[in-house]
Amino acid sequence: MRRVTKNDDSEVKKSNLGYIEGNSNNNLKISKILYKEQKGFCIYTEEYLGRADARDIEHFDPTLKGTPKDSYSNWFLVKHQWNKEKSSKWEDYQPVLHPTANDFDQRIVYDSGDYRVAEIDDEEATNLIKLLKLDDIILADERKKYIQRKAKELSIYGVSPKEFFKILIEDDIKQISYLRAIDQEFKIDIWNMIPEIE
Numbered sequence: 001m002r003r004v005t006k007n008d009d010s011e012v013k014k015s016n017l018g019y020i021e022g023n024s025n026n027n028l029k030i031s032k033i034l035y036k037e038q039k040g041f042c043i044y045t046e047e048y049l050g051r052a053d054a055r056d057i058e059h060f061d062p063t064l065k066g067t068p069k070d071s072y073s074n075w076f077l078v079k080h081q082w083n084k085e086k087s088s089k090w091e092d093y094q095p096v097l098h099p100t101a102n103d104f105d106q107r108i109v110y111d112s113g114d115y116r117v118a119e120i121d122d123e124e125a126t127n128l129i130k131l132l133k134l135d136d137i138i139l140a141d142e143r144k145k146y147i148q149r150k151a152k153e154l155s156i157y158g159v160s161p162k163e164f165f166k167i168l169i170e171d172d173i174k175q176i177s178y179l180r181a182i183d184q185e186f187k188i189d190i191w192n193m194i195p196e197i198e
Helices: 024-037 080-087 123-132 137-157 161-171 179-186
Strands: 055-059 075-079 108-111 114-117
Touching: 024 055, 024 075, 055 080, 075 080, 080 123, 108 123, 108 179, 114 123, 137 161, 137 179, 161 179
Parallel strands: none
Antiparallel strands: 055 075, 108 114
16 A cells, blocks of 8 residues: 545536435446546555446544544545445544555555564554554465566566556556556556646
């Protein structure tokens, strides 16, 4: 997971959209905007949200849901499974680091396929890792295997990492996963290589 940057000029803010429980028409508008802003990726797993993937508007702080304080800065588009697994654990992992914190990438470190805290006594970062299961063994294993496969493919193609991932993006964006891992392992800025969704 990488730090999430929220857009000050978001269409959600410009249109003054608020999440309304049970109003699928309204909430679909928010979902589409978040999908576009996140370039189609789940912010927790960093996997592409394909047409068949169940996805949710995640209220990062669920205690704000349905209150006047619930707003754009609390909403992220995520895979349904990760939202479901997080939903009942919020109170157990407080205080928690917010995904938009300016120092997020310095406090939660990518380390050869795993995520860990930079400082062992950083309670907020530790709690976020546990809350979102960023240390999930199965997901970490998938991330490591993905990186190994792409490194192998890259050596076969014999091009630079930037050129290789550009080809993958142009061919089929669903071939891209684990954005922070790609950044760290291949020393490229994959986020800025991914085109904006129209």
